[in-house]
Amino acid sequence: MVTAVPIDREILADNIAASVYAAVRAKAVSHAFLPGERLNEGELARELNVSRTPLREALYRLTTEGFLRNVAGKGFFFRNLDPKELFSLYELRTALEVAATQLAIERASDEQIHALAEVVREEGAGEACTQKELIAQDERFHTHLVALAGNLEMSRVLDNINARIQFVRWMDIGATTRKAAHHDHNKIVAVLARRDFDTCCALLKKHIERRQDEIVAAAHARVGQLYTERAARAQA
Template sequence: MNSQAGINLDISSDSIVDRVYEQLKAMAISYEFKPGERLNEGELAKRLGVSRTPLREALNRLNTEGFLRFTPGKGFFCRELDAHEIFDLYELRKSLEIASVRLAIKRAKDEDIDALLAFLQATGPDPGERSSVELVELDETFHERLMAMSGNAEMLRVLRNVNARIRFVRWIDMDRINRSNTQAEHRAVVEGLKARDEETCVTVLEKHIDRRLDRITSAIKEGYAQIYMPAARG
């Protein structure tokens, strides 16, 4: 009886940590905390309605995953918007996706490829009334479904982390992108995959994901303006 109660307590504790983790992750991604800001654990615990223990577990997890920074003796801080870090993450994303599409050439099922082409058709090249947040979500969905066809779950896990860490900059960058062009590139990659044409897939993905440091720096400047002079981003 006591053993079962202990198991239930552990499950409940894990559930609280997961909930707090997701709430704090969303706040960190959207820079609800200001860059470089020290997080007040007491205020956060009160705001989220939890004790310090699950809060600290969630904060440690976010620090390990690169969403927050921790300084011994000082505490947890919101990460800065650092152009070189974002550039490195884009390079990592490009390397991951190129490696995974090479695996997908060998492993992808035709029905999964056709389903991804249908997804592109359904979401269309026209952004319509979608916000930049919605467009980035669609784009992430496409790239994650493409990577899933590699059959490598660890690559996909890393990609999701990278996507979340560059998401704020991508919201801004999305406003500068011609969606018709990006959707055409998406289609070219998937059609290349269907034809088992590795060279086409790799060439298009390299061009599609690549971001110059100056473009990232420009997006970050705009990001700081949005953080400190917030406007509705729909």
């Protein structure tokens, strides 16, 4: 006779909550919701085949992380496109990576820096790739760079920033921009290997920072794309 293994309901609930959070976060990052759009909780729960409880947990968590906003008595809304917020996120990213680089210079081994240089070399030598792949490559570089600081909280903050600015990054990337990005990465790693913080800091700032008007222009262009894509799906 086979003895039934008891189900740990708490673990099961945690797994469901984590799965729902990941699914809704992916929708927020990819802009499956339009800026300022109110989320239909009932429809979203049916789509994900879950009850309202884990969905609510996910929505509240995403609200604290800056992806959604909760209006008392009205529900959850996708955040509006705020150019000032985007500019602030880029400033935060710059400050975070500069601080992480200082720690990396103090803590990272030569082998760890060499491993990052190899990643940059391999990606730069690869075939032409899509815009999505280029963004992923750039995020991987900066994720590895911050990881060299040996500070998990810095890495977590960078992950949140990347997710929140991803939809406005590199709107019209081309071969020249791709070469420039890999050139910047190579220069940053080379200076990092020399433990030259001042030069590394200057290169990072130049590589990351965007003028506010450029961010605004990219943000507005992306909003136009989102509405066009939504209309095209509705007509299909």
